[in-house]
Amino acid sequence: MNHQQQASLKSQTAEKILTGDRATGQLHLGHFIGSLQQRVALQHRYQQTILVADMQGLTDNGHHPRRVADNILNVVADYLAVGIDPLKTRICLQSAIPALAELTMYYANLVTVARLQRNPTVKHEIEGKGFGASIPAGFLTYPISQAADITAFKATLVPVGDDQLPMLEQTNEIVRKLNQIVGEDILVECRPLLSEMPRLPAPDGKSKMSKSLGNCIYLDSDDRAIARAVKSMYTDPNHLRIEDPGCVEGNVVFTYLDAFHPDSAYVSELKQQYQAGGLGDGTTKQILTDCLQTLVAPIHERRAEYMADKAQLVALLKQGSEQAQEEADAVLGEIKRAFGLKLF
Ligand code: ATP
Ligand code: MG
Numbered sequence: 001m002n003h004q005q006q007a008s009l010k011s012q013t014a015e016k017i018l019t020g021d022r023a024t025g026q027l028h029l030g031h032f033i034g035s036l037q038q039r040v041a042l043q044h045r046y047q048q049t050i051l052v053a054d055m056q057g058l059t060d061n062g063h064h065p066r067r068v069a070d071n072i073l074n075v076v077a078d079y080l081a082v083g084i085d086p087l088k089t090r091i092c093l094q095s096a097i098p099a100l101a102e103l104t105m106y107y108a109n110l111v112t113v114a115r116l117q118r119n120p121t122v123k124h125e126i127e128g129k130g131f132g133a134s135i136p137a138g139f140l141t142y143p144i145s146q147a148a149d150i151t152a153f154k155a156t157l158v159p160v161g162d163d164q165l166p167m168l169e170q171t172n173e174i175v176r177k178l179n180q181i182v183g184e185d186i187l188v189e190c191r192p193l194l195s196e197m198p199r200l201p202a203p204d205g206k207s208k209m210s211k212s213l214g215n216c217i218y219l220d221s222d223d224r225a226i227a228r229a230v231k232s233m234y235t236d237p238n239h240l241r242i243e244d245p246g247c248v249e250g251n252v253v254f255t256y257l258d259a260f261h262p263d264s265a266y267v268s269e270l271k272q273q274y275q276a277g278g279l280g281d282g283t284t285k286q287i288l289t290d291c292l293q294t295l296v297a298p299i300h301e302r303r304a305e306y307m308a309d310k311a312q313l314v315a316l317l318k319q320g321s322e323q324a325q326e327e328a329d330a331v332l333g334e335i336k337r338a339f340g341l342k343l344f
Helices: 003-012 029-042 054-058 065-069 072-082 098-108 113-118 120-129 142-152 162-182 223-231 252-260 264-276 281-307 310-339
Strands: 016-022 047-053 089-093 157-160 191-194
Touching: 016 029, 016 054, 016 142, 029 047, 029 072, 029 157, 029 252, 047 054, 047 072, 047 310, 054 065, 054 142, 072 089, 072 281, 072 310, 089 310, 098 142, 098 162, 098 310, 113 120, 120 162, 142 162, 142 310, 157 162, 162 191, 162 310, 223 281, 252 264, 252 281, 264 281, 281 310
Parallel strands: 016 047, 016 157, 047 089, 157 191
Antiparallel strands: none
C-alpha cells in the first residue's frame, strides 16, 4: 500500500488512538516490547496521537522539574529511533496543550476524593513511592488528567498494560457523567487495547524494568552496557556445571530470548538443550548479548543522529502540539458551551 492509500484508509477509520509516556527518563527494552513496537504497527491503520506526558511526570517530581524537562527530547528521540513516523503519528507535549489542564479542572468536579483513593493502580503506586502522609494532590488526581488526555482527542482505543485498566474505567465514568449532565454525547467512551506481553523483568529478575528503578537496558545502551547487563542476569542458581540440567522458568536470559530473539524455533531448541544439560550460561548469555546488540545498535545510532539536531525535535513537537491544541480546544469549547459558560 502506498502513502496515499494508507492515508485514505486511516481517514476512513473513525478509531483514534491516544497513548503516551511520562517524561521521567529514557525509554528502555520494556517499552520497546510492551508498547513501542505495537505503536509502530498501529500508526499505519489508526489516527494515533502520542503524548509526551511531562505534566504527569511532575506529579511525583514536583520538586525536581528539571528531571522531567531534561527527558522530553530524550523520549521524542526514542520514538523516532524505533520507527514512529511523525507523518503518520502525531507526537505532542502535554504542557504545551493548555486545553488539557482546563479539561482536568472541569472533570475534577465530577470525581470524588474517595473514588480516587480507591483506584487500585494509584493506591499501589502511592504505597510504592513511599509518600507517607504527603501525597501530592496532583499525584492523587492524575487519573483525571489522563481522562482529559484521552477525551480531548476523542480517542476510542487506548493501548495499555493491565495495570492501566482502572484509569480507563475512571475515564469512562467521567465521560458518562459529563454527557448525562449536559444531556448530549459530547465525550466518547474508550476501550483498552490490551498488550499481550507480560511485563519485562529487570536483569536481576526481581522487579519489572522501570525508568524510576534505574534497572534498565535503555534503547540508547551501547554494546558494552548491553554485554554488562546480560552478564549480570539472573539464571538458574542450581545450574552450577554446564552438564547439569537447568531450569528455564524464571531464568531471565530465556525470558529475554523469548521476547527478543527473532527465531523462536532456535530458542525452543536452546531451551531443550539447557533443560537436558550441556548448555552453559556463558553460551546462552553470549547468544542473548548478540541478539540485543543487533537489535539496539541501529536504534542507538539513529537516536544519536536525532539528538544531534535538538531544534528539529523541538519543531516537530511544537507542530504536533499546535495541532493537538486545536483539537483539544474544540472539545473544551463544546463543554463550556454546554455548561453555559461561553458568554463571549
Ligand atoms: P516510571 O518508572 O516513571 O513509571 P516506567 O519505566 O514504568 O516509568 P511508564 O512510562 O510508566 O514506564 O510505562 C509506560 C508504558 O510502557 C506502560 O504502560 C507499558 O505499556 C510499557 N512498559 C513499561 N515498562 C514495561 C516493562 N517492563 N515491560 C513491558 N512494558 C512496559
Ligand atoms: Mg511506570
